[in-house]
Amino acid sequence: MGRRFGLDRGRDTVGRRKGERGPGMDGLVEQAAHQVIGAPEEELDLALDTGASLLAASAEQWPEVSRAVLVFAERTVARAWAGGWRPADLARVVRRRLGPVHQALAVDLVAAEGRRHPAATLDRRWQEQLHELSTEVWWEGDDRFLADFAQHHRLDRFALATAVLELLRTWSHLPPIAPVGPVPGAAPQRGAGAGRGESRMLSRIRALLAKAESTEYPEEAEALTAKAQQLMAQHSIDEALLAAARPAEDAPAALRIGVDNPYEGPKTMLLDAVAAANRCRVVWAKEFGFCTVVGFDPDLDSVELLYTSLLVQATSAMQPRQTGRSRHPGTADGGRHPESASRTKSFRQSFLVAYAARIRERLTAATEQTTSDAAAGRHLREDGSCEQLVPDERLLPALAAREEAVDDTVGRMFPKLTSQRVRVSDGEGWAAGRAAADRASLHGRAGAIPR
Structure with a gap:
């Protein structure tokens, strides 16, 4: 970070007066971390310089510092879990507020804390987030962690100690938030997807989407993705009928x-449109760069x-x-816009904004049609064929x-929820957005907005 701190000449390499008996390394790391965590903004630079100098002063004690940092970070991460945060959330906050070195450090500290929890005690989405972050305990031993990390990222001890303290401060200042699933070790919750494999229907949907994204022919892509959307809606209806027999479960x-800048407001509108069509609700936490989507588990998968x-x-x-050739149907150039406008x-x-509004209309119409067909007894099979069944009177109440x-x-x-409106100031952009939404394939991969 470029900071340096001059030690008192009457102090030794870890900041103690000659002859004083100082705290153990755990205590030294706690002292440095708490000074940084508690420092007001105007005194933060000095606290960081002081704390990083204490931790990085001695090469001989660097292995002990490494172990103590992991112990302190483990407690910090565990408190974040108890406060409702999840692995992807901690990584997202660091990515938004700090830098790539901090991001890599965050992933490793989450991996270190994760050693306490067998995979069987984690719900499905927690495991998916760890996989997406590529968490791995790659270092040989805890006493080697900081040295190996510094070598890999070409950092000196002072720069790495500063990054560690900045990261711990960021995580320690996070407020409690509404939990979206069990913490590691807690009893699995069905709604969180614990212990559930991917359904055959969802596997079929993913296969259709893979074909749709690989084809070079727009008409084929539209047909495949339209079928995938129909299967999503039918899957939700099937789950609702199954659940009607066991409501207590x-x-x-x-x-x-995550919803990041630029244009986070319109992106949230798009997410809200997708969620509403799948019988889910969206709440936007703008300051943290994410939306919480509430719904039943199969619908949440579809929304994502x-x-x-x-x-x-x-x-x-x-x-x-x-x-050149474009996969976007509708016009020869795929509906792209002159650079001066776009x-x-x-x-x-x-x-x-226009794209989200038009997508809302299309998705709502598709959901209503599928629901109407299901109420009349027309059922879409996993292979895409349709069969006529006796109408189930439980469907609409369910x-x-x-x-x-x-x-x-x-x-x-x-x-306590408020709403935020998103302004439209460019008529050409509005028209182009609606046109693009009309061309969009209604498929997936892997107004007012509540916030």
Whole structure:
């Protein structure tokens, strides 16, 4: 970081007066960390310099510092879990507020704390987040962690000690938030997806989407992705009917999806549109860069898949016009826009707002049609064929009960909500966004917004 701190000439290499008996290394790390954590903003630089100098002063004691840092970080991470945070959340906060070295350090500290928890005690989404972050205890021993990390990232001891203290301060200042699943070691919750493998229907949906994204022919992609969307809606209906026979075992769950700048407001509108069509609710925590999505587990999977895909499509459609073959149907150039228009902030903001509004209309219509068919006894099989069954009178009451349960859960998790409006200031961007939404394939991968 470029900071240096001059030690008192009357002190030894770890900051003690000659002849004084100092604290153990655990105590020294705690002292440095608490000084940084508790420092007001105007005194933070001095606290960081002082603390990093104490930790990095002696090469001989660096292995002891390494072990003590991991012990302190483990307690910090465990407190974050108890406060409702999850692995992806901690990594996201660090990515938004600090730098790539801190991000790598955060992943390793999450991996170190994770040694306490067997995989069987973690719910499905927790395990998925660890996999996406590529958490791994790669160092030979805890006494080697800091030395190996510094060598890999080409840092000196002072720079690494500073990064450690900055990271611990950031995590320690996080407030408690509404939990979206059990902490490691707690009893598994069905809503969190613990112990559940991927259903055959969801596997079929993923296969359709993979084919849709690999084909070079727009008509084929549209057909494949439309079928995938139909299967998503049918999957949700099937789950609702199954759950109607065991209501005590079925309850709404929640997950968090990152929504970052630029244009975080319109992106949240898009997520809200996808969630609403899948009978879920969205609450935006703008200061932390994520949305909490509340719904039943199969619907949450659909929301995550569909939102990711539509966001990628929207981003691609906003790019300036290019020559050559395009997979985007509708026009020869794929509906791209002149660079003079698409590069302006107002155009992109308006584009995404319009895109989200039109996607909401399309998804709502698709969900209503699928529900109407199901109420009439028309059932979509996993292989894509349709069969006529006896209409199930439980369906509409079951879906209504699920929507009510989701609303009640949101009310308990977030008793105080406000709304935020997103402005549209570019008419050309609005028109282009609606046109792009009309061309978008309604599939997924892997207004007012509550916040």
